[in-house]
Amino acid sequence: MPAQAHDGTGLAGGFAAGFAHPWSGCDHLLAMAAVGIWGAFLGRPLVGLLPLIFPAMMVGGAVLGMCNLWLPPVEIGIAVSLLVLGGCIAGALRLPVPAACAIVAVFAVFHGYAHGQELPSAADPVGYSMGFVLATGLVHLCGIALGRLQHGAAGRRLLQACGGAIALAGAWLLWSTVP
Amino acid sequence: MRSEAYLCAMLAGALGLLLGVRQPGARLAACACFVLPLLALAWVPVPPPWRGAVCQAGWLGVLALTAALHLPPSSIPTGGRVLPVLLVALGAGCLAGAAMALRQQGSGLQGLPALALIGAASLAFGSRYRGLAKIVSGWLAAIALLNIALACLPLHPGYLPDHLE
Numbered sequence: 001m002p003a004q005a006h007d008g009t010g011l012a013g014g015f016a017a018g019f020a021h022p023w024s025g026c027d028h029l030l031a032m033a034a035v036g037i038w039g040a041f042l043g044r045p046l047v048g049l050l051p052l053i054f055p056a057m058m059v060g061g062a063v064l065g066m067c068n069l070w071l072p073p074v075e076i077g078i079a080v081s082l083l084v085l086g087g088c089i090a091g092a093l094r095l096p097v098p099a100a101c102a103i104v105a106v107f108a109v110f111h112g113y114a115h116g117q118e119l120p121s122a123a124d125p126v127g128y129s130m131g132f133v134l135a136t137g138l139v140h141l142c143g144i145a146l147g148r149l150q151h152g153a154a155g156r157r158l159l160q161a162c163g164g165a166i167a168l169a170g171a172w173l174l175w176s177t178v179p
Numbered sequence: 180m181r182s183e184a185y186l187c188a189m190l191a192g193a194l195g196l197l198l199g200v201r202q203p204g205a206r207l208a209a210c211a212c213f214v215l216p217l218l219a220l221a222w223v224p225v226p227p228p229w230r231g232a233v234c235q236a237g238w239l240g241v242l243a244l245t246a247a248l249h250l251p252p253s254s255i256p257t258g259g260r261v262l263p264v265l266l267v268a269l270g271a272g273c274l275a276g277a278a279m280a281l282r283q284q285g286s287g288l289q290g291l292p293a294l295a296l297i298g299a300a301s302l303a304f305g306s307r308y309r310g311l312a313k314i315v316s317g318w319l320a321a322i323a324l325l326n327i328a329l330a331c332l333p334l335h336p337g338y339l340p341d342h343l344e
Binding site for chain 1: 182185186189310313314315317318320321322324325326328329332
């Protein structure tokens with residue numbers, strides 16, 4: 001089963017299509033929200049760094065996708081990203097700054113690769129690319145806003161439960177994707 | 180093609196972020212410095228072989244504006260406090276005007292709504308929200324990088340099935 005934001009684009013293009021794309025499937029949505037939530041958990045400087053690194057590396061992945069360069073199966077990478085990022089939130093894992101940045105950067109490449117391969121040339125690719133990068137950023141900010149719940153004990157437990165749910169979604173996606 | 184209007188908007192947005200963080204007091208003067216070359220250069224015909232280069236220059240301008248936001252304040256030239264920012268606004272306006280000339284000669288007026296972006300970005304992301312402004316500028320830089328790459332790489336035609344179909 002394909003990851004949900006990538007069930008085929010057909011003729012899609014323009015800012016609105018690009019903006020809607022990350023919201024259209026739970027795989028991207030959960031991964032990007034997870035990046036924001038984890039960043040909020042980790043505090044400064046990662047709360048500002050992770051939402052910067054993800055779109056930047058996503059662009060790198062998109063370029064790889066446009067060049068049709070080889071990458072391990074993208075859908076598996078996306079599913080593992082949910083599993084790992086959700087697991088990090090559920091376990092309230094506090095990794096060193098370089099390690100957290102590296103994890104987010106690697107997974108962003110997979111998400112970007114999927115977008116890059118599908119970036120439509122037929123209808124306004126500039127608007128499309130603007131839409132999906134801005135939507136990605138907004139989902140990160142939503143994640144960071146959610147992550148602020150961590151300051152209360154109940155909110156922290158709720159966030160960890162959300163992380164667990166994201167990891168479970170990743171496991172389910174991985175199970176569905178692996179032949 | 181609306182990509183020229185998007186480019187104009189991106190230049191305005193990046194300039195607005197820079198103004199908000201670095202020089203909020205120069206907002207109006209910077210808007211004037213942006214709009215004058217925008218209106219003037221939109222009348223200059225761009226020879227067809229230069230069209231790609233003008234577009235790339237515009238996206239590189241967005242990259243430069245966003246990068247300026249990440250520089251430490253001490254690295255910004257301080258010959259006159261406002262002058263460097265006004266020069267940057269002038270440059271951004273030139274690029275925006277050239278981009279609008281690509282759309283249609285004399286279409287500078289269609290770029291005027293971008294002024295609202297300068298105002299909105301500079302008001303919303305003042306120096307109190309410097310961190311948020313840096314995050315948003317990172318997104319603008321990502322968009323610019325992607326569009327620079329888009330001009331050089333083949334794309335997946337939108338009417339064809341994607342890699343999962």
